[in-house]
Amino acid sequence: MLRSSADPVDPIKLNKPATIGATSTPKPKAAPAEMEVPPSRPMMRQYELVERVAQYNPNVDEALLNRAYVYSMKKHGDQKRASGDPYFSHPLEVAGILTRMRLDDATIATALLHDTIEDTDATRAEIDQLFGEEIGKLVEGLTKIGRLHLVSQEDKQGENLRKLLLAVADDVRVLLVKLADRLHNMRTLYWVPPEKRHRIAEETMDVYAPLAGKMGIHWMREELEHLAFGVLYPDDAAMIERRLAERRTAVGSMLADIEADLSEHLASNNIRATVTGREKKAYSIFLKMKRKHINFDNLSDIYGFRIIVQSISECYAALGVIHTIWQSVPGRFKDYISTPKQNDYRSIHTTVVGPRKQRVELQIRTEEMHRVAEFGIAAHGIYKDNAPRSQNELAHDSRAYAWLRHTIELLSDGGSSAEFLENTKLELFQDRLFCFTPRGKLIALPPGATPIDFAYQVHTDIGNTCTGCKINGHVRPLVTPLQSGDEVEILCEAGASPPSAWNALAVTGKARAAIRRANREADRRKFVRLGRQLIGSEVSRWHVRDEPDLTIAADRMGYPDGEALAYAVGQGRVVASAVLSTLGYDEPAGAAANGAKPATPLPIRGVGDDLPVHFAPQFYAIPGDKIVGILDPGRGVTVYPASAGEALSAFADEPQRWLDLSWDPRGARDTLFPVPVKLVAANACGALAEIAGIIAAEGGNIDELTMTQKTPQFRDMNLHIEVRDRNHLTRILDRLKSLSTVAEAERIVS
Structure with missing residues (x-):
C-alpha cells in the first residue's frame, strides 16, 4: 500500500502555497499565525494505557502503571497546557507514543512522571519511595535545568542537552522518553507563540530529529522532520505537499502495478516477500532539491518500494531478480547489510529504471532488519518472544548505543555550553562516508571530513600526535577532503600536539572537542611553566637559598596544589613576590617591592616556545634585538623590542608587569x-x-x-x-x- 508523506500523525497543515526555485537556498521563516488547529483527541483512560502495554507484555505490572497514572494526574492537578487541555494529557500522550515502541513498564511509568519533579512539588526522594530508585533516576535525568542563570538561549540549550546526554550514557531510556516528549510537543506546536514556535522547530530539526535517526528510530525522525519543516519553511512545505498530491493523481495505478509485478517475479523465483510502495517525504524532497539544485519537476525518484524477505540470502537473491528484469542505475547501489550504518540500520538499496521509464528506489531487507530500521535502538529485544529482559541489558549489543556513549564521553569533557551544542550537532549528521585504515578497519565520517577527523576517529592520541598522512599510498595535505573507499594512513610523531588552527578545519565534533581539550592542556602547561619561572626569578632576586615549597604556599593562598598556584602566577592573577612573602621570606632591603626586575632574564624562543609568548603587533622583534616583556593577564608574555619606547610608555605605571627577557639560543636555528x-x-x-x-x-x-x-x-x-x-x-x-x-x-x- 502506498503511504503518503501526509500520513504522519497530526501533521502541520499550512494555508499559503509557494514555489521553490531550482537554485534558491531559502532561510527559515517564523511559522505563520494562521496554522490550522490540530484535531483534539479524547484523553486516554487508565485502563486503555494498561491494555496497550499488555498487548506486547502479558506480564505488565498493572499496579505500577496505575500508581504512576494517578500520581501524575494528582500532581499536575489543575495545570493547563497552552491549548487549554489538562496538562496531564501531555505525559499521557508521551506514554502512549512509547507503547508503539513496545517499551518496558519502567519506561512507560517514567513517561507519565517525567514532568513531575520539574513542574510540580514532587521530589526525587518521593519518586524513589513510591516507584523505586530506577524510575526516580530516569525522571531526574529528564528534568531540565530550571534554576541555572545562563547568559544566552544557546547556553541554556547546550546545558540541557549536556545533562540529557549524560543521563543517556547511563540509561538510553532517558533519550527514548525525551524524544517522545519532543514529538508530542511538536504535534501540538500550534498553541505555542510564533516566536517560540520557530526556536523549538529549529532545535528539533538540528538536534532531536538527527538524534532519533542516530538511534535508528526512522518513523520518529521522519515525523519530527516533517513537523519542523512545516514551521521553518512553511511556503516550501505547502508547495511540495501540493505537488505531491498532483503527482499521486498523475501516476494513477502505476504503483500498484509495480507492486504486483515485483511480487509475481519474486514468487516465481521461490522468494517469499512482502512488497510495499512508499512516497518520499516532503522534507527529503526539499533537501534533494537544494542539494542537486533542481526543481520539483526534475525529480525522478519520488516513489520507492520496500521488499521484506525471510533471510539474508533471500535479500541478495531478490536483488538478482530485480536487476534481471529492470535496468539498474549506476552509482545508486548501497549494501548496508555487509556494512551496517552506525545506528544498526541494515538493508540493500538500489535504484532501477522501472515501467514507463520511471526511476524507482528499492530497499530490500529481512523482517528483523525492518524492525530495527523502524524502531532502532528500541527494537533490541526488550520483549522478544514475550520474555522481558532487564532494561539494563537494552541495546548493550547495539552499535548505535555504543556510538552514543562514546560520543557523549568525548563531548562532555570541558568546553562551554555553546561549544557542546555545536559539537553535538556536528556528530548528529546522518550522511556518512566510509574510509579504511591500512589494516582494513572501517571508519565512518561525515561528508567533508579530512584526515584530521579520521585520525581522531581512530584514537584521540593518534589525532593529537598526527603530523601528516597518506591517502591511498600517496602523501597528501591533512586538509584533503576524504572520499568513500579511501585508505588513510596517519603519520605520527611523539611529542607533537595539534595546532589551534585545526579546530577550524575539523568537521567532526569529536575532533573539535579533542583539539580544544589538547589546546587547553597545552596552554595550561605553558602558563604553569611561566609561573614557575617567574617564581624562580624572584627566588634569585630575593637571594632565597632553599627551593620554596609551593604546596605550602598554595594551601595558605587558597589553591588546591602547587601547580594551580604556578598557573595563577603565570596568568598574572598572583604576583610572584606574594608567593615568597606568604612563605615568610623577606625581600632584600632597599629593593622596591613591585618595581625591581628579576636578576635573571626570562629566556624565550619565539611563538613556538613552551611558554605563552606573543609578539606585539607592528613590532617585529628578532633574535639579536634587545627585548622586554609585558605580562598580559590571561594571555602570557607580550614581547616588545626595547626600542619601542612610545608603546612601552603605556605600561609605565605598572612596573610589576615588566619582565626582562633574553633569547633562548636553543630555538634560534629552528624558528624563522x-x-x-x-x-x-x-x-x-x-x-x-x-x-x-x-x-x-x-x-x-x-x-x-x-x-x-x-x-x-x-x-x-x-x-x-x-x-x-x-x-x-x-x-x-x-x-x-x-x-x-x-x-x-x-x-x-x-
Whole structure:
C-alpha cells in the first residue's frame, strides 16, 4: 500500500502555497499565525494505557502503571497546557507514543512522571519511595535545568542537552522518553507563540530529529522532520505537499502495478516477500532539491518500494531478480547489510529504471532488519518472544548505543555550553562516508571530513600526535577532503600536539572537542611553566637559598596544589613576590617591592616556545634585538623590542608587569621570524626574480610582498622576510644591496 508523506500523525497543515526555485537556498521563516488547529483527541483512560502495554507484555505490572497514572494526574492537578487541555494529557500522550515502541513498564511509568519533579512539588526522594530508585533516576535525568542563570538561549540549550546526554550514557531510556516528549510537543506546536514556535522547530530539526535517526528510530525522525519543516519553511512545505498530491493523481495505478509485478517475479523465483510502495517525504524532497539544485519537476525518484524477505540470502537473491528484469542505475547501489550504518540500520538499496521509464528506489531487507530500521535502538529485544529482559541489558549489543556513549564521553569533557551544542550537532549528521585504515578497519565520517577527523576517529592520541598522512599510498595535505573507499594512513610523531588552527578545519565534533581539550592542556602547561619561572626569578632576586615549597604556599593562598598556584602566577592573577612573602621570606632591603626586575632574564624562543609568548603587533622583534616583556593577564608574555619606547610608555605605571627577557639560543636555528624590509628596485625584467633568488639562497623566505611604482625607472617594494636572527637579516640585506637592480635595502623599524 502506498503511504503518503501526509500520513504522519497530526501533521502541520499550512494555508499559503509557494514555489521553490531550482537554485534558491531559502532561510527559515517564523511559522505563520494562521496554522490550522490540530484535531483534539479524547484523553486516554487508565485502563486503555494498561491494555496497550499488555498487548506486547502479558506480564505488565498493572499496579505500577496505575500508581504512576494517578500520581501524575494528582500532581499536575489543575495545570493547563497552552491549548487549554489538562496538562496531564501531555505525559499521557508521551506514554502512549512509547507503547508503539513496545517499551518496558519502567519506561512507560517514567513517561507519565517525567514532568513531575520539574513542574510540580514532587521530589526525587518521593519518586524513589513510591516507584523505586530506577524510575526516580530516569525522571531526574529528564528534568531540565530550571534554576541555572545562563547568559544566552544557546547556553541554556547546550546545558540541557549536556545533562540529557549524560543521563543517556547511563540509561538510553532517558533519550527514548525525551524524544517522545519532543514529538508530542511538536504535534501540538500550534498553541505555542510564533516566536517560540520557530526556536523549538529549529532545535528539533538540528538536534532531536538527527538524534532519533542516530538511534535508528526512522518513523520518529521522519515525523519530527516533517513537523519542523512545516514551521521553518512553511511556503516550501505547502508547495511540495501540493505537488505531491498532483503527482499521486498523475501516476494513477502505476504503483500498484509495480507492486504486483515485483511480487509475481519474486514468487516465481521461490522468494517469499512482502512488497510495499512508499512516497518520499516532503522534507527529503526539499533537501534533494537544494542539494542537486533542481526543481520539483526534475525529480525522478519520488516513489520507492520496500521488499521484506525471510533471510539474508533471500535479500541478495531478490536483488538478482530485480536487476534481471529492470535496468539498474549506476552509482545508486548501497549494501548496508555487509556494512551496517552506525545506528544498526541494515538493508540493500538500489535504484532501477522501472515501467514507463520511471526511476524507482528499492530497499530490500529481512523482517528483523525492518524492525530495527523502524524502531532502532528500541527494537533490541526488550520483549522478544514475550520474555522481558532487564532494561539494563537494552541495546548493550547495539552499535548505535555504543556510538552514543562514546560520543557523549568525548563531548562532555570541558568546553562551554555553546561549544557542546555545536559539537553535538556536528556528530548528529546522518550522511556518512566510509574510509579504511591500512589494516582494513572501517571508519565512518561525515561528508567533508579530512584526515584530521579520521585520525581522531581512530584514537584521540593518534589525532593529537598526527603530523601528516597518506591517502591511498600517496602523501597528501591533512586538509584533503576524504572520499568513500579511501585508505588513510596517519603519520605520527611523539611529542607533537595539534595546532589551534585545526579546530577550524575539523568537521567532526569529536575532533573539535579533542583539539580544544589538547589546546587547553597545552596552554595550561605553558602558563604553569611561566609561573614557575617567574617564581624562580624572584627566588634569585630575593637571594632565597632553599627551593620554596609551593604546596605550602598554595594551601595558605587558597589553591588546591602547587601547580594551580604556578598557573595563577603565570596568568598574572598572583604576583610572584606574594608567593615568597606568604612563605615568610623577606625581600632584600632597599629593593622596591613591585618595581625591581628579576636578576635573571626570562629566556624565550619565539611563538613556538613552551611558554605563552606573543609578539606585539607592528613590532617585529628578532633574535639579536634587545627585548622586554609585558605580562598580559590571561594571555602570557607580550614581547616588545626595547626600542619601542612610545608603546612601552603605556605600561609605565605598572612596573610589576615588566619582565626582562633574553633569547633562548636553543630555538634560534629552528624558528624563522618575520621582519619588514623596504627595497627600492629597478623596474626591469628579472629584478624580482633576482631578489627572490638571493633571499632563498640565504635560507630566508618571503612571507608578504607589496609593490608601488615610485618612478618609471624604480619601484618601492615592502616585504616581510622570515629570518633566523639579526645576523641572518644583515647578510640578506648586504647581498640585496650588491645587486645592480637594487638601489636601497633596509629594515623598517616601527
